[in-house]
Amino acid sequence: MNRLINAGWDPGRLNNKLYLSDKKIINMNVICSGYERRVLEQEDGELVNFLDVEVYRGDEYLGRYFVGGMAYKHHRGDLRWTANGIPKFDDASNDEAIKIVTHLALSQFDPNDLKKKVYFRLGTGSPTEEYFNNTDILRKFAEMMKIPYRVVFKHPLFKGAIIEVSIPKMYFKPEGTASLISMTHDDNLTRRKEIGDIFERGYKIIGMNIGSSTTDVAIIKPDMTFESSGFFGIDVGTSNALNLIRSELYKEYGYDIPKVKVDFMIRKYKKVSYKGQIIDLEDIKRRPFENMLALLKTKFFDQLEMKGIDPGEAGAICISGGAVMLIGEKLENFIPGVATQISLNPLFEDARGYYLEAKINELIEDRVENEIFTDVEEIVEVE
Template identity: 30%
Template sequence: MIKLAGIDVGNDSVKVALDGSNEPIIVPNVVAPGYDRHILQEEDSPLKALDVVIQSPKLSKRNQRYFVGLLAVENQDNTELEETDNKALSDQSLVVALTALAYAGVKAESASSSTFSGSDEVEYIIGTGLPVRTYAKFNRTFEERLVGEHEVTFLSTPQLRNRRVKVIIRRAIVSIEGAAALYHISTYDSLQIRDEEVYYGCIGVCEIGALTTDFPVVKRMSIDNQFSTGEQMGIATYLDPIMRDIEDLYGYRFPSRAKLVQRIRQRQFTIQRIGEGQADIKPIVDQYFSRAAVRIVEMIKKRWNKYPDIQCFYVIGGGAAALKPYLLEAAGSIRLRFVEDSELQNMYGYLKLAKSKSSQPSAI
């Protein structure tokens, strides 16, 4: 049975939603070289120890072992995507995406069945997306890299040890980040229109990711080719100097951006210094996030001035959730719209696009 999935291959994390499931799966887009682990106590969740070997004709290195997501976040040899990386071409993004889809598939199967073998097969039609500036040139390439047969073998992962999963992607519908989120905001799960103002209007979107900030202009649910644009800057542009300043001032080193983002989301701004001292990193975060907010609000103003027909601006994405109080302060009298679970809006939009396209022929 073919599953429908929305997958947001973000530069900070990969997020997956399956049709009919209420719980999204979120895996930090961080990998590290895998090796035999010395396990003193098994983790209480598979997501905490994604230890995989991936076989795929779309990867430059085949049959490689990787620590993925949370297991890689604190590994000193981990890698995170940089501004020069293109997620449509990135092996790392494909590794994390296939791992997340394999886990989502077996999790759904085990929820509906009490027995399973050491080998599974999951088939998908997926919806996904790319930034505005990447989409035109790379959407077909991204689609071709995703579609096909891949194999993920979980090694020391708890509850999935030595389980092999064939991930078959029958079709990938690639859309534009930000625009997909707007589709989700304006429709019900049944795909009927929920918000006519948004669905039929001329809406600006500011989608703040880790490495990119996209400004699609959506008119009656169609992308405006002339006025939609994107910038090669995101929240990571400011996370990196925050980490450097903390290390320089306090000697405390965050092993990855993902680790810092975890603390910011949990509002845990106190770090433990060597010995028994502590330090408050909030002033450093405030300094950089305030600068980020001013820059983003200026970009929104420029978009609105160039195209005054825009009725309203939605600010979404993982960066929007982190920067919201700073953006509101920087915006002053300019009203910006925010939504709950901001970082999940694209993922849910991709799932709805997969649902709407799945009954149509493959030529899209």
């Protein structure tokens, strides 16, 4: 049997994140049709920015694509983002499959081994409401991903590499559970001591992942099982604030930029200059994010009340997601009287959780396989 590489894939609205034991990759969640570009000088930089690929599924040619930053920079008006309200894995266009296999192939690129076949055990997931409402879609997508995909890298930096990607094992989880598992466990799947202390006192732990378009919640009990009524999604995320900031920039300064650039800009700069005008980003972002947080709290506590969940039964709330990088300090004391644990790796917390999910399933697969062979040995001995 081929060795399976464990990986976690977090398909975000703005960015996709891939997590493996030895590397992490983040790239814009965009794709467009590829073409033969006219390049005068040699291009150089991080390989993730040059994903110009041809993709085959089995013997079927799917086409040529620019993926991620390459698509954002060189599209010809056909740039495609994951659209809000559409299940990520309802993949009639093949876009999601192409993004996944391209990044998996990139993770295994080796300039000294340009033609190879690689096999993955992939953990991934979708927003909580999509996960529970679209199980058939997820099942069909996993079946489709079992077919080998051949990724041909066209950019000269890849030296003609051809990598065939197979995903015989694919495991889905709701987004909220992935980040919570990640924040409560070490890489060797051992529960962190501070988490064990909370459970020993009989408290539950709430996990909250604040993404671009949705916030996903999960609640884990002291016996390490998830509370069934504690799975829910909230239609509030950083996009609520980013859209308001974008509108303000255009209204006050005539500065019209896409949401993804607003997101990048306010993370990196306190002030920027545009056509001779100094724009105070710290001031502009303050009110939109305060409003977003107030709305999130209102909807969060409404959900708890509706589901009969007492927040006082929680010993901690673990918060992750892109919002942590923007308003981390304002998330403290999210639930009054309950300890707040803020992720130290907010962008990759879900991806790491999916990676740990793959590792957990590897152990389960090994145990089942050993049990099967043990049964066979016992039968032989009886005979």
